[in-house]
Amino acid sequence: MNFQHTEDRRMLADTLNRFIGEQYDFNARDRIACSAEGFSKDLWSRFAELGVIGALFDEADGGFGGAGFDIAVVFESLGRGLVVEPFLDTLIVGRAVARSGNDAQKAVLGELMEGSRIVALAHGEPESHYELARVTTRAERSGNTWQLNGAKAVVQHGEHASLFLVSARTSGDADAQDGVTLFLVPRDAAGVSVRGYRKIDGGRAAEVTFENVTLNDDALLGSAGEGFATLEYATGCGVLALCAEAVGAMDVAKDHTLEYLRTRKQFGVPIGSFQALQHRMADLLLEIEQARSAVINAAAALGAERKVRERAVSAAKYSIGRIGTLVAEECIQLHGGIGMTWELPLAHYAKRLVMIDHQLGDEDHHLERFAALGRE
Structure with a gap:
């Protein structure tokens, strides 16, 4: 099976990662997240101009993506920047309207994709x-x-x-x-x-x-x-998005921790040279790849029939909940006390990973749901 993204998706990811890297550094993100609005209307419009919102919707609805892997590509990049703009609810509400709305209601999709309406x-x-x-x-x-x-x-x-x-x-x-x-x-x-x-x-x-x-x-x-079937489908799209966002955040937390292990010295040598820490980091890298595989499986199943789709997204959310918490704990412990400071971006990535577990169903909920769907 070929796990490589299409050229269009690679271009989208490159463009989005570059934009976030240039316009959404940690200080800018912290300022936006703590503002009275809780997001930036200007950056939301610029995301729309880049076509990022449109990538979440099918061509038939005026977008130019809409597949599971399109959602995963976008949200993985958003996770890398801890972006707080209203992408998740735009996706969920938009996909619900696209699935069950009449022609008049579907007119709102254009407003969503151009960034002129918040839902x-x-x-x-x-x-x-x-x-x-x-x-x-x-x-x-x-x-x-x-x-x-x-x-x-x-x-x-x-x-x-x-x-x-x-x-x-x-x-x-x-x-x-x-x-x-x-x-x-x-x-x-x-x-x-x-x-x-x-x-x-x-x-x-x-x-x-x-x-x-x-x-x-x-x-x-x-x-x-x-309305339940529409709600379940749209929420499933949201669960996939959260899982992909978590993988992006895990990658950044991992990179920051590796850099710290290479530069922090103890007894005159980098602490990354200590075998015990190497083993912990190696185990963590394997877990992150497992999380990535779960997201790939959920993205591939998004267009499948209900039972296959819902089991795949619940399996992914369970994996993300468990692994995300592990990544947050291990990365902070490998940093030591500095890992908990507000000024260090890592603490915010760890916090976001823990909170993702509690959005749209936590680890325990989705494990039980996965088992219940298997008994249907």
Whole structure:
């Protein structure tokens, strides 16, 4: 099997890596991540001009990529720079709209790819515990409209999104896949309230509350009660993206640690010459390659039938959760106390790797999900 990227993908990766290297160094990233906005609107527009957002979508939807490996290439580069711009939710919401939206709704895809609109996925709830079908936010039919009530947690870039993709239950029990409905809800709709806050790994998120929000049928994404399949597919794209981002971050953490082992001296020699540290580093390199293989497998399976696709992305997320935590711990330990300082970029890469494990389902969740899918 040929694991080499196509020429177009190599060119995209080279261009993106060069741009991030020149425009998104650690000091710039730290300033952006700690800003009131939590991302840079200017850089978001420049990413769009480079075609990076368009690479996440199929040609039929106005993009020029959209395959699993296109997503992996983009997000691996983003992981190398710890980029905090809203790529993940743009991918998830955009792929959901592309899959189930009508012609009017799909018009938003062009705005996403040109960077003129920020969107956010409002799905997770305080008691959902990563379970995709566990939705207690409700939408009830009232004449010719829907009344939406509920609360969503950790909505990425929720303060600045002009449009939310909201999951709500229109029928069935709280854990049932049937009865989950997706709505596109404008940020300025009456009854929508947003409370923003900083995230521990940089950028911002928000708690979003919907109180008697009135929606027409044109807000429905797909059919009422049948939104789970779209949500699962779009979230799977997001899981692949997170896994690729983690591999990019692991590569940088590895490179920084190798450089430190070559230059830090103890007893008059580089500490990298100590056999015990060499063994630890060699084991770490093997684990990172295992993570890379898991991402390749998930990217290749993204276009497969549901069970194959979902098992591959859950296997990748499990591997990334375990290996990402290991990389964070080992790289900090090999650096010693300096590895925990704010001024050292490594500490931020380690923090991001740990937090990726908790986005869209952690290691334990995806191990259980992988096993459950195998029993279906």
